[in-house]
Amino acid sequence: MYKIKDIPKISSRKPDTHKGDYGRVLVLAGSIGMTGAACLCSTASLRAGAGIVTLGIPESLYGIVASQLTCVMTRPLPETQVKTLSDLGRQDILDFSQRFDVIAIGPGLSQYPETKRLVLWLLQSLDIPIVLDADGINALADSPKILDQIKRHIILTPHPGEMARLVGVSTIEVQSRRLEISRMFVKGRRNVTLVLKGYRTIVMNEEQFYLNETGNPGMATAGVGDVLTGIIAALSGQQYTPFKAAQLGVYLHGLAGDLAAQEVGQISLIATDILDSLPKAFLACEEGL
Template sequence: MKDTVKDLSKQAVPRLEPRDQQGHKGNYGRVLLVGGSRGMAGSISLSGMAALRSGAGLVTIATPRCVQSTVASFSPAYMTVGLADDDDRLDTHAMDPLMELVKEADVIAIGPGLGRSPAIVSIVEQLYTQVAKPMVVDADALNALAKLPEALATPRGPRVLTPHPGEFARLTGDKLGARPSTRTKGALALALRDKSHQTIVVLKGSGTVVANHKQHATNATGNPGMGTGGAGDVLTGVIAALLAQGLDAWQSARLGVHVHGLAGDHAAEKLGQVSLIATDIVDYLPSAFRELGE
């Protein structure tokens, strides 16, 4: 593996192209975010706000009807669609209208706050194996995939998986230590389960690893203050927005992880690490993107 896999950690991160002076919201992509459940409406809302702050032209959140009003209350700048639920989370009756929403989107992200149930496993399986559009998969969607090893190996299109170590252990059955080399090998091995080579793995943590079947990079931005609930949901939205703006899956994951960590560094510099919360990362995305632009 050492002879064939490239370490791109020192390579400059990808950049977005400067915006066309005649550009409009239709030029910057439609993101569909799927998630939320009773008690976890904030998760998918953080993803939505992050996608907006990361440049997506239009953002829609598909969420259970029971929490739609709560999700909508976090921002007036994204749209929400309420789907059938079991009074807590999405159920199988949500699938047909969800697939109609998928047709209108350029990128799909699924998982934050989704919850766990047999219906959720079924929804994730259908989206993962039937939708050819790029997809970011996080949180409870990863927990569903842990029950679907065949689906994990047969994505219909480009996929960016964003597990933290616990989710990684559920996906693979392997518990990773803190050694960078072990984390890198684990991320590469998970990416290689997909023989079609469409999967990017973002293994979160100190020194987040981005890997596919042939290359990997360790991220250098970020700080311990980002170890707070909702930080990963923000990353989901960032990566989805970059995909929507035309970067490929590797570029979106690599840049997304970098700018997410950079926003966290800006927030920690102003607020301190102890008091940093996920919405602070969203708030400092503009300064992170501006620094990259300069």
């Protein structure tokens, strides 16, 4: 287990730099009724220091997210009849992804069959690091062997229910055997880092293990996981190793939740409170608190 003193230090910024030096993040997220997940993830990436964030969204939802996101760029993409990302956009996404350092896939994508096919094709075709969450993980659960075909590194961020679908057991079993199931999942998968969310979130790869101690029960609310995905993607784009990006991301996410709870209490805590507290969490880490 890693202690707080072992959390990676936040890299300081040099005066002679520009936005491209701090990571270009592509986010594929959102569907009808789930634009909030896309906005939370994208904004969290900026708050976590990414230099450039672009959100790929079903084309008819472009106006909704563009009105909410003033600092995030948007990329309208082909959509299905139910306003989810369409398989027709696969080559556009693949070509466009070459401009980025990391891609986050999953928040609010939906489990529409055509969208799931798109996700599975992208997982086998993308040549940049991936952070996979939510409906991206649900798509992978249909074909878990695709993990062995990932070209670069992938960070998966399942909650216990998503983890249960990935490994084919019940959520109760996942919760009762969190460490054992995590070890079994990463064994033999050198390009995989697992973030099993929940009380004492686990970050694990084949060689390293971290048990997080920040966070509180108020964070058990919709959208909080989308924020974490954005944070980890941003740190990955800033050249942290996959394990360190996940470890620092989980720690900062929980710390921001703790700081937010001090302001609004645990009962009233919502995902945007964590976003608002991220700057304080980064400052606390920079000051060594």
